[in-house]
Amino acid sequence: MSDVLAVTDHRRGELRDVSYELITAGRELADATGGALHVAVISGTVDEFAEKLDREGVDTIHTVDHGEEFNHDVYTQTVTQLYDELAPQYVLAPNSVNGLDYAPAVANQLDLPIVTDTVDLEADGDSLTATREMYGGKVETTAELSGDAVVTIRGAEWPAAEGTGDASIEAFDVDIDEDAVGSTVTGFEEVGGGDVDISEADVLVSVGRGIEEEENLEIIRELADALDATVSSSRPIVDNGWLPKNRQVGQSGKVVTPDVYVAIGISGAVQHVAGMKGSDTIVAINTDPNAPIMDIADYAIVDDLFDVVPALTEEFQ
Known part of the structure; x- marks a missing residue:
């Protein structure tokens, strides 16, 4: 039995759609490995986010109340400590700007392989087959992994998790080394005619x-x-x-x-x-x-x- 840890994504007070897609992908892997699905929500209004993330298939939601917005060092330290505490086989993150910021750093610190921008995942025992697209989607490639791994998933490739769950919501007491936090979010500025999203x-x-x-x-x-x-x-x-x-x-x-x-x-x-x-x-x-x-x-x-x-x-x- 091997657990899965899915790290959700939010921006400017709103959970991103990929957060619910991560739950679906994580549940599929957890079912295949016979383990539990742990979901982490870091920074922001974590209690409010946790209520929204309590979807069918989630076993435990870990909240980390530290700051309002994404911070590379906070996320890297938190996910690393969650991995040490929960010992999941797979760490799932979104293939978003935020996910691609901290996931490689987490993989490096934990000395784990990482596969990014996956569009399909299949687990069989201790092995994982991750599918990616290349050459503008004209070619599909697969990576065969054994043991623990960090994986980012492409948005809109998995359906959003639905239904009402009965997850255990637990505050995770992360020990952030503030001296190692090298940046602070002071605001947002849209670039390139950002009139709409x-x-x-x-x-x-x-x-x-x-x-x-x-x-x-x-x-x-x-x-x-x-x-x-x-x-x-x-x-x-x-x-x-x-x-x-x-x-x-x-x-x-x-x-x-x-x-x-x-x-x-x-x-x-x-x-x-x-x-x-x-x-x-x-x-x-x-x-x-x-x-x-x-x-x-x-x-x-x-x-x-x-x-x-x-x-x-x-x-x-």
């Missing part, structure tokens, strides 16, 4: 190179207004300078999981699909019935976007 949107209207010209974006904005949605895009639109970088969906942009994703004039290259395939409902509008986006769309409209989009806008207005 598309990863938090419930409905996204996303546009690709099929829009042809920048001035044609106006009909996309009108549809988004009618749907109370947020405008996003594929990479060519950002490369052209028509929308800011923070609006880009895809492997080199943001991973999004909205309730509805409307893809307009987007062919569906693997790099783009990697960023939006976790959407609940995908609507594609494209003149090419064989475009890759059509293969994953729940609803496909094969027609000229310049006819379809204004008609949809009128209908929803």
